[in-house]
Amino acid sequence: MNNFRIGNGFDVHALAEGLPMWLGGIRIEHNKGFVAHSDGDVLIHALCDALLGALALGDIGLHFPDNAQEFKGIDSKVLLERCMGLVGEKGYKLVNADCTILAQAPKLRPHIDRMRETLTPILGVPVDDLSIKATTTERLGFTGREEGVAVYATVLLCREE
Numbered sequence: 001m002n003n004f005r006i007g008n009g010f011d012v013h014a015l016a017e018g019l020p021m022w023l024g025g026i027r028i029e030h031n032k033g034f035v036a037h038s039d040g041d042v043l044i045h046a047l048c049d050a051l052l053g054a055l056a057l058g059d060i061g062l063h064f065p066d067n068a069q070e071f072k073g074i075d076s077k078v079l080l081e082r083c084m085g086l087v088g089e090k091g092y093k094l095v096n097a098d099c100t101i102l103a104q105a106p107k108l109r110p111h112i113d114r115m116r117e118t119l120t121p122i123l124g125v126p127v128d129d130l131s132i133k134a135t136t137t138e139r140l141g142f143t144g145r146e147e148g149v150a151v152y153a154t155v156l157l158c159r160e161e
């Protein structure tokens with residue numbers, strides 16, 4: 001059994017006007033929000049996939065099907081808690097996570113510390129062990145046209161002593 005396991009996750013959600021934007025576990029004021037079965041928190045979904053991927057437990061769609069009534073409109077923080085539960089059941093804990101958000105708008109820098117403060121208690125790590133970065137794609141592609149937002153996440157897990 002390995003002491004360390006790495007995982008990566010990727011997710012995209014489409015943007016539409018007049019919907020609430022939930023990103024990184026917090027509500028962000030913006031004229032658009034995510035089209036989704038859940039609250040559409042694309043950052044949390046990428047993190048969940050990275051955690052599941054590190055343990056080869058499949059993906060978020062397997063554990064939380066988007067046609068299940070149970071998950072309609074669900075707060076994605078609940079999904080993250082469940083993924084961390086699986087990590088614990090397997091005898092692992094998070095070492096650190098690094099996420100990159102690809103979004104043309106809104107400006108995310110002012111919101112990033114609140115995202116880290118919101119998510120790290122669920123992840124069971126200090127704020128310093130969750131990195132969240134944001135970049136535009138220089139107006140190129142679907143993120144650049146503000147049609148959607150994409151997030152990459154990488155996690156490292158280690159076996160609990």
Ligand code: MG
Nearest residue numbers: 011012042045
């Ligand atoms: Mg998703």
